[in-house]
Amino acid sequence: MAVDTGTRRWSELFAERTRAEVGGGLYEILALAADTTLIPFAGGFPDPQTFPAARTAELLEEMVAAGDLSALAYSPTRGLPGALDALAARLEALQGRRPAEDELLITSGGIEALELLVKSFLDPGDTVVVEGPTYLGAIMAVRAFQAAVHAVALDDDGLDVEALGRALEDGLRPKLLYAIPDHQNPAGVTLSTERRHALVALAQRYGFLVVEDVAYRELGFDGEALPSLWSLAPDVVVQIGTTSKTFFPGVRLGWAAGPAEIVSQLIVAKQNTDQCAGALGQKLFEAYARSGEMDEQLVRSRALYARRCARMLAALERTMPAGVRWTRPRGGFFTWVTFADGVDAVDLARRAAEAGVAVVPGSPFFPDGRGGSSLRVCFSKVDDDAIDVGIERLAGLL
Numbered sequence: 001m002a003v004d005t006g007t008r009r010w011s012e013l014f015a016e017r018t019r020a021e022v023g024g025g026l027y028e029i030l031a032l033a034a035d036t037t038l039i040p041f042a043g044g045f046p047d048p049q050t051f052p053a054a055r056t057a058e059l060l061e062e063m064v065a066a067g068d069l070s071a072l073a074y075s076p077t078r079g080l081p082g083a084l085d086a087l088a089a090r091l092e093a094l095q096g097r098r099p100a101e102d103e104l105l106i107t108s109g110g111i112e113a114l115e116l117l118v119k120s121f122l123d124p125g126d127t128v129v130v131e132g133p134t135y136l137g138a139i140m141a142v143r144a145f146q147a148a149v150h151a152v153a154l155d156d157d158g159l160d161v162e163a164l165g166r167a168l169e170d171g172l173r174p175k176l177l178y179a180i181p182d183h184q185n186p187a188g189v190t191l192s193t194e195r196r197h198a199l200v201a202l203a204q205r206y207g208f209l210v211v212e213d214v215a216y217r218e219l220g221f222d223g224e225a226l227p228s229l230w231s232l233a234p235d236v237v238v239q240i241g242t243t244s245k246t247f248f249p250g251v252r253l254g255w256a257a258g259p260a261e262i263v264s265q266l267i268v269a270k271q272n273t274d275q276c277a278g279a280l281g282q283k284l285f286e287a288y289a290r291s292g293e294m295d296e297q298l299v300r301s302r303a304l305y306a307r308r309c310a311r312m313l314a315a316l317e318r319t320m321p322a323g324v325r326w327t328r329p330r331g332g333f334f335t336w337v338t339f340a341d342g343v344d345a346v347d348l349a350r351r352a353a354e355a356g357v358a359v360v361p362g363s364p365f366f367p368d369g370r371g372g373s374s375l376r377v378c379f380s381k382v383d384d385d386a387i388d389v390g391i392e393r394l395a396g397l398l
C-alpha cells in the first residue's frame with residue numbers, strides 16, 4: 001500500500017538519537033542569541049573588530065599570486081603538513097609540550113573535534129561527566145550518542161574535583177570527562193593548578209579519558225595561563241581547541257591533540273564526516289600564526305575583553321540588589337549570575353528580551369534541570385555603553 005505522503009511527518013522517521021531534549025521551551029530563548037535588535041549578552045561570540053579582515057584579503061592575494069593551488073585542493077585528513085607544524089609549534093610555545101606527528105589532528109572547529117571524540121567512544125548507556133554548568137554543545141553532542149551526562153558541580157576554582165573523587169569512589173564509571181578548565185563557558189571560572197593535578201590523577205587511577213576544551217585558554221586577560229591538563233598528563237587527556245576566538249570563526253578550524261591511538265581513531269571517524277578541514281583556512285591560519293600576527297592581535301583582543309568584563313562587573317556591582325552573586329572572570333567571554341532561590345531565570349530572560357536585552361537562562365547548561373535561577377551573561381560582543389544600559393535594565397526587572 002502506498003504511503004500517504006500528504007500526511008506523513010518526516011520527523012516520525014528521524015533516528016531515535018535525534019530526540020534528545022535540550023530543555024523544554026528553551027529553543028525560543030536560545031534563538032535570542034541571533035536577534036540583532038537586542039543588547040547581545042546571549043551569544044558567546046568574538047567581537048568582529050578582532051577579525052583580521054584586511055590581512056586575510058592580502059594573504060589570499062599572496063597565495064594566488066604565488067600560484068599555490070594547495071589552498072584550493074583537498075587536504076590530507078589529518079591536516080596540511082605546514083598547518084600541523086605551525087599548530088604544533090604554537091602548542092609547544094604556549095603549553096610547553098609539542099605533540100608528536102601522530103598525536104595531532106586539525107578539525108573543522110572545536111565542535112567537530114568533540115563530535116569525533118563522542119562518535120569514537122560512546123555507546124548508548126555510557127556515562128560522560130561534565131562540569132555543572134557546562135557548554136551546551138557538549139551536552140547535545142553526548143546525548144546525540146545516547147549516553148548519559150552526569151554533572152559535577154563547580155565553584156570559583158572550577159570543577160569540584162573532591163566531589164568527583166567521592167562520586168568515583170561511590171561507583172561512578174565514566175568513559176569520558178569533559179572539562180573547560182580556562183575561563184569556562186558558561187561560568188567564567190578557571191580550574192586551580194592543584195585541582196588540575198588532582199583531576200588527571202583521578203583519570204589515571206580510574207581509567208577514564210579527560211577531554212580538555214581550551215576554547216578560551218588564550219584569552220586570559222593578563223596573558224597568563226595555568227598548565228594545560230594535556231601538558232600535565234598526555235597519556236589520559238585529549239585536548240580540543242578552536243581558532244574561532246583567536247583568528248575568526250568563519251574559518252571553522254580546530255584541533256585535537258592526544259594519545260596517538262586515539263588520534264588515529266579520530267582520523268578514521270573524520271573520513272566519513274567531512275574528510276578534511278578546509279585547506280584554504282589551514283593555509284591562512286599557518287601564515288597568520290607563523291608571522292606572529294596572531295599573537296599581536298591576541299594582545300589587543302585580551303585588552304578589549306578585559307575592559308568589557310571590568311565594565312560589566314562594575315555595572316553589576318552598582319545595580320544588582322543584595323543576594324545576587326556573579327563570578328569574576330579572569331579571561332574569556334562570560335560571567336554567571338545567580339539570583340536568590342525563587343527567581344525563575346527563564347521568565348527573567350523572557351522579560352529581559354521584551355526590555356531589549358538578550359540573556360540565556362542557566363538551565364540548558366545543566367543536564368539535570370539545575371541552573372533555574374542563574375543566567376549566563378556574555379560581555380564579548382557588546383559596546384561598552386550598552387553594557388551599562390543592559391545591566392541596568394536587567395536589574396530593573398528584579
Ligand SMILES: Cc1ncc(COP(=O)(O)O)c(C=O)c1O
Binds near residue numbers: 108109215
Ligand atoms: C567551550 C566551547 N567549546 C567549543 C566551542 C566551539 O568552537 P568552534 O567554533 O571551533 O566549533 C565553543 C564555541 O562557542 C565553546 O564555547
